Every structure is written in C-alpha cells, then in structure tokens.
C-alpha cells in the first residue's frame with residue numbers, strides 16, 4: 520500500500536522547484552531600474568576600483584535578494600577580479616561569523632571552530648585579497664539583524680577601514696534593509712557614517728497586476744497546462760495582495776497543488792487555495808516579525824496576551840500597562856503602534872463621538888503571533 524502511494528507518478532507539478540524559497544527565476548520583471556542602478560554602483564569593482572556602497576531598501580518580498588543574487592552570478596560569470604559575497608545576517612550576525620563566512624567564500628576553507636582570533640581571520644582574509652589582486656563586494660542581507668547589539672558598527676567599521684589597516688585592500692558594501700522605518704545612517708556612529716556614504720536603491724511593493732504576472736509565470740513553469748483556472752489564479756493574487764508579500768502567493772500555489780494531489784485531483788480548486796491560505800498567510804507574518812526590534816516584539820506580545828484574554832484594547836489603557844511593564848515612553852509607544860499598523864499586524868479603529876479613542880485589534884490570531892515571535 521505504502522509502495523503504491525509513493526510510486527504513484529501522476530503529478531500536476533511540471534517543475535516543483537519553482538515554488539521553493541531559494542528558487543532564482545530566470546524571468547525577473549519589474550526590477551529593471553533597480554538592477555541597472557545597482558550594476559552602475561558595482562561596476563567600478565569590475566576594473567579593480569572600489570565599488571560604491573549602497574543600501575537596498577524595500578518591504579519583505581520585493582525582490583531585493585533576487586536582484587542581488589542575479590547580479591552576483593552575472594559578476595561571477597564575467598570576472599574573477601571582483602568577488603561578491605552574500606551574507607544572510609539572520610544566520611550570521613556577529614563580526615566574527617561574517618568575516619569567517621567571507622574567508623570561507625574566498626578560500627573554500629572553514630575557520631577552526633575555536634581558538635582562532637578575529638585578528639588572525641582578518642589578516643588571512645586581507646592576505647588573500649592582496650595575493651590574488653581582487654576586489655571584494657560584501658552584501659549584508661537583512662542587515663536589520665545587526666542593529667540589535669549595535670554589531671553593525673563593528674562590522675561596517677572593519678570593512679570600510681580595512682584599507683587603512685592593510686594598504687591595497689578594496690571592499691564595497693551592499694546593505695539590504697526590509698524595515699522602512701530604519702534609517703541606517705542614524706543607527707551607525709560617526710566613525711562609520713563619515714566613510715560609508717551609501718546611495719539608496721528603493722524597491723517599491725508590487726502592484727496587483729505585477730503580482731499577477733509574476734505568479735502566472737510560476738504557474739506556467741510549475742504546473743502542467745490547465746491545472747489551475749484563471750479565476751482561481753485571481754483568488755491567489757487577491758490573497759497575496761492582502762498579505763502584501765509575494766512569497767505568500769508562491770507558497771499558496773505550492774500548498775494548493777499538494778492539497779489537490781492529496782485528493783487525487785488533476786485541477787486546483789478554490790477550496791485548495793482557501794485551505795492552503797491558512798498556512799501560507801503565516802509566511803508573511805514570519806517575515807514581518809523578523810524585522811521587528813526587541814521592544815516592538817515585547818509590545819506586540821503584550822497586545823497578543825491581552826487580545827487572547829478577549830479584552831477590548833484601547834490605546835490609552837494599553838499605554839498604562841506598557842509604561843509600567845515595558846518602561847516604554849509615550850513617543851516610542853505611539854511610533855511602535857503606528858509601525859505595527861503599517862506592517863498590517865494590527866488594526867487601529869477610532870471609537871466614540873469625536874473619534875479620539877483608539878481600539879487596537881490584531882489581524883491574526885493571538886496564538887499565531889506568539890508562536891511566530893522569535894524569542
């Protein structure tokens with residue numbers, strides 16, 4: 520019986536890979552300007568000069584990482600002079616871990632887990648750069664993760680001033696930020712800002728038509744013909760726009776396809792999408808929560824606790840508790856509430872004749888939020 524199930528080779532997926540999170544699409548529309556701009560900043564590195572520093576900014580799922588990965592593979596296919604290194608700061612978020620990753624990329628070797636000082640790693644790295652006469656281009660993706668412990672200052676300072684420590688070393692930096700409220704230049708100290716001077720490249724959210732075209736492309740590549748009707752795709756687009764993150768739509772297609780296959784059907788129906796959405800909608804939540812600062816997470820957890828007890832939450836009552844338990848000031852409190860609203864995690868409704876009293880409600884189940892808060 521098990522054998523029959525596993526060997527059943529009829530599938531509606533032509534290429535399941537296209538629904539994976541690390542899939543790099545061949546066709547990458549609506550980001551031509553960003554690619555062009557970033558290429559222009561990087562270009563000096565191709566002939567041995569230092570690339571210009573940049574900040575790529577945009578909400579989650581707006582194609583920042585894909586743009587960079589595409590450009591990096593283009594660089595690698597044209598030159599060995601400029602060496603791009605992509606760092607995922609969600610995973611590597613200390614100075615040592617980041618430089619160890621860069622060393623690994625350049626040498627193919629890992630740093631021994633213990634006993635190697637940062638100074639040694641740095642010197643080994645600079646030696647490779649000089650010996651091979653290369654220019655380094657480091658992308659700090661999801662750099663918001665470096666802000667928590669102010670680690671960003673140590674990392675940027677070391678990268679930006681490397682040429683002062685070792686003459687001839689050239690390094691360009693791309694930082695990627697998915698939090699629209701963070702002004703990186705305000706977060707770094709003077710020693711860094713005086714040499715960093717990045718240009719910003721903005722990645723706007725996709726419109727509904729753009730989302731539809733991107734998702735249609737995945738459908739053509741990922742499913743066999745006629746697996747999903749146009750009207751059903753429209754619902755996927757609608758749900759994706761509601762969540763505000765393209766990843767939700769891609770995940771939704773994959774899960775809906777699996778749902779249809781589990782029922783041994785050859786077409787994806789609306790019900791498959793609705794069932795899938797219950798899981799896929801968390802992708803956006805997870806991506807959004809990861810961009811929050813610690814005190815913002817604390818406030819959200821408090822709202823979730825109160826909402827879980829079926830309380831009506833007015834902003835004035837909430838502030839009394841917040842002031843007492845989180846020691847948060849009023850300005851920061853209103854800023855954070857506004858941010859949670861703009862990220863579509865909470866809703867703010869105005870109540871009362873003069874509309875002064877604000878009621879806060881969650882857009883998700885309280886438990887769903889608490890489960891996805893990393894802490």
Ligand SMILES: Nc1ncnc2c1ncn2[C@@H]1O[C@H](COP(=O)(O)OP(=O)(O)OP(=O)(O)O)[C@@H](O)[C@H]1O
Nearest residue numbers: 544547548578579580581582583584585697733765
């Ligand atoms: N223009 C596009 N065409 C096709 N697929 C796209 C496009 N933009 C984004 N995607 C897809 O959407 C998903 C998210 O893209 P990406 O990781 O590049 O976003 P991001 O802005 O870096 O997000 P985050 O800030 O959360 O890291 C990926 O699966 C990517 O393939």
